[in-house]
Amino acid sequence: MHIMEGFLPAPHAAGWALASAPFVAHGVWRLGKAVRKHPETKLLLAASGAFCFVMSALKIPSVTGSCSHPTGTGLGAVLFGPSVMTVLGTIVLLFQALLLAHGGITTLGANVFSMAIVGPWVAWALFRIVRGVGGSLAVAVFAAAALGNLATYVTTSMQLALAFPDPVGGIAASFAKFGTIFAVTQVPLAVIEGLITVVVVNVLSANSRPELQALALLPKEAR
């Protein structure tokens, strides 16, 4: 769920941009280091970024009959690692604003925070935890994709609640309002994204071992 251009008041837009900046800067610094060490990773990264952008533009079936789009953060975090995904996600969000008029420049910071920082890190952490306690690959991928997706919506609800506290009930009531809307519309989508991501990872690990090994060149988080 993108926050549209101009929807947030100026102080909130600036605040979220400042909150996101260190994460993005850290990701860019890591990528720069990786590219200096292995110049061939640059094209690999570009291909991965294009993949994320196209993934986020794919229509996925939704229960209500209308179509929606996956966030792709879970898959990206599992394939590329969260700090790489932060940079790729930021670029994807910028492209969506400039090429699809979806999202915006003033709300880029807030959208980056929910979709390129919280989403990937939650997804990656869940993936590690589930794998760590002996869960199967499918369960780990499903948890990462579905709950990573859900985490972005909870973050977005919180951002909107902070920006628009309810005149009567305050921030808590506003969070409850936005959260209810998202729970109704987004929980099914999160489950669907989880299912699709499981299919993707299953097919990739059956047919595309060399490609997955090539992606291991990307900077990985400390294990």
Added chain:
Amino acid sequence: MHTVERLAYTNRWRQRHPADKLILGGGLLVLAVVLPPWPGDALVLLAAAAAALLGARLPLADYSRLLAVPAGFLLPGVAVLAVSLEFSGAGPLLHVGEEGLAQAVSALLRAMAATAALLLIVLTTPFTELLALSSRLRLPAVLLDLMLMIYRFSTLTIETAALGRTAQASRLGYAGFGRSIRSAGLLAAGLLPRVLDRAARLQVGLTARGYTGELRVLAPRRAHCRAFIAGSLGVHASIVVLALAAPASFRSLW
């Protein structure tokens, strides 16, 4: 994506310097967020739409469709703002209050004005020219290179994805819920090796041509237009004056 790019390459301001257009649109965007929504954002919306339709001569049908999409996304959010939730002794209580309504209308106005300002930039300036402009911002080189390459890969990958989807749909791949999930997963999984393979082949091709980690492309030479910049700043200034000079009673309407 097609509509945005088609308009960006065919509008009447195509030959203007991208920085000139960025001054006009970016200034309007800043005003949209900073000025009080009424009447400031109404003026920004009016100015951005006038510039797009009368200045850049964007077709009304395309333009209104592009502006309507974000409006559709906005409505649920605005509706949430208009309704107030109160936890009283008898459980949660929903009602439409004056304050919530004012919040909703001002958020709607601000978002529409800001979207119109953003559209003015992206519909008159091709993406590659915006990217060339941002290279002056002293962003890390790795980020700029990545953006340029991701853009070039994306257009190809979107075509591949669309073809794959048509092929799947014509084999009833999207008939029924379970099958749709499977098809969408297969499509994404098929896309990754293809795009990585394309990157690998490009790597070989570039290396053979002496690629040292820097892509140089020719940017079209464009002249700044002083009259255009002066006019843009004039529009910004008059919006500020009009917005702040509006009678207080008029402003506090919301």
